[in-house]
Amino acid sequence: MITIKTNKKTADKFADLILTTKKPYVSVSERIDNWLAAHVGHADEDIFRYIKKDIRKIITSKPAVLESILNDFTAKGYQARILDVAGKKLNKTGTELKDCFRYKNFRASKKAHWLSEQLNIKSCVYCNTQYSLTVQQKSGTKMLFHLDHFFSKELYPYLSLSYYNLIPCCASCNMGKSDKQFSLSENIHPYVDSLDYIAKYGTDSASLVKFLLNINKNESKIKLLLEIRNKHLGNSKIQKKLDNYKEHFRIDGQYAQFNDVVAETYLKSLYYNKHRRKELTDFFKTAHGQKLSDDMIKRFVVGNYTESKDLLKRPLAKMMKDISEDFFTHF
Template sequence: MISIHGHLSTQYADVTKFLADIVEEMWTDLNPVNRFKQPIKHALTSKTGRLRAIVSSQEHFDKVGGDAQTRQLKYVEKLEDSTYLKHIITAKPDQLKPIITTAQSILREEDLFVTVKGKTKSQPFGDLLLKNVFNYTSYRGSDHCYRRYQKLLFEQATCPYCNDEPAKIIKVAQGTPKSKIMMLYDIDHFYPKHAFPYLALSFYNHVPSCKICNQTFKEGKIFDTDTHIHPYQQCFDSIYKFELNHSVLVNKPVEKVKLVKVGSFPDQLAGILSLEERYTGSTKLARTADLVDILSKRTHLLANPACAPDEFNALLDLIKAFGVVKNKEEILTLQYGKYNRDIVKMFDVNNVLNIN
């Protein structure tokens, strides 16, 4: 619920350079070379080279027909350009839509998938792109994938979409001396891979996310950078604020959690992920009543800290012990990081607690 750029700023002084290095590293990892500096068989550039033979085959013609084969070969030709292929992998969020526009100018939707009774089904060319070139399953299981997300500070963090569920990387013993590294969260494809298989390995199309956001609510829904918050591009914290029923200001029970729009971005993500309903159903887990109790009993200190300096300092300790993060860049480091900050702001209208 803070931008990933903001999250990274807690450790990296130059986040822009860090991310540029990360995407360059990813391109290199996807294109390993031999001792002669030539791409090996499993390099992405090698895979695109082999794709032409498959798409050109009589077997593929029999599956898709001549017109579709012609379109698909034209797109394969685009992918054989290593400069363009690298652009697909490294493209920034605002460059993903032009990549989609280019693909759609060559291919038809039915070249990639069809929808039958509300369910999507990959078509032969879409399957080839996903299995033979942009193989996300292979990437997700690679060592360089989890190492990348360790560098991205998602070894112990929370989901950027909801800030509710944890995102952890753990080592599980499988008998001495072997162990297995496990990423206990999904990597959401902002533009889903069934519809945009050529973006399946694009770095900025990958958003670390909890399974509830990705599998329960988003599923295969198509997000768009113009209408849905992209955590590498927008900041949820500057677009929404959480608000409780105002009667909590006099220590009445929490009845509902509302998401109030404070920014102009025309977001649809919060509704699709049912964030308002999920937070309303999590008030006990978030210990919301305890935080409200702490604050409502000390409104005199929030109005005038100088009236009782020792009590005010004790309040600061209570807020810190509760787990309210003062700096917004730290929101993803704790569950309910943004939510708790926003509750404090409801009471502390003059920001005497210095919640930045």
């Protein structure tokens, strides 16, 4: 779960796109107005008026405010009134509310492509193992990734177009999370938390020793670990968030597939000690008149981005950064 960098200005511009009618697009607010005009005196009219009154707030608010809106919606009894008796699916009113937001139409629209360009994310925010790219094709722009909803769009359709509830991710993570109930107190939210701050990838010491004793045969024996950072040890709240993250997105299983990358990262980090890194710097300075930055040297050695701010630019960046950072410090 890598932190998404954004700002209020972008969220506000996104709201302008969603809430402004520009034919043939009919805005969310106008569709709610149309429903109200067609259902005067309806038993659930108050639900739609509640949404309409705070519609811009719903679209632009950060996750903590969205959760408070969700809780208030539930406390007023509205949530129960848009779900079936079992409380698992939308009833007729809920379906009509969902139709006002029309997430599926948004997903295929230029507005979604605009959002993709603004976020400029190239790997899955949740697992960081797969690319999440937007490509240009003859038929038009195509987003090769999903947009997950931290707060389920199937249970909370009025949050389906909320800026901070749209999480770029791979199909595997989106389907794995499905409509599970997530909360800010128990789950990592990429607009709020940082996995890089919370936890670090490393290897089981015994498995690493076995690999280094025979690098040609014991690559498969490497055991990768994702553990809470030392400064958070004993923090049960953070540990719970990490445990839930690993369980919901099957992180251990996913990363068990990359022992070869782990092995190569260790070997390159060991080989490119500070003396060889200096040779690399001197070569580019002497032969090409270029001074390599520390960041560029690390990227060259690791084969991936190594700065926290860049982790969403390429898959596996978080893991490879974590594995190599100790070597850059001590060797």
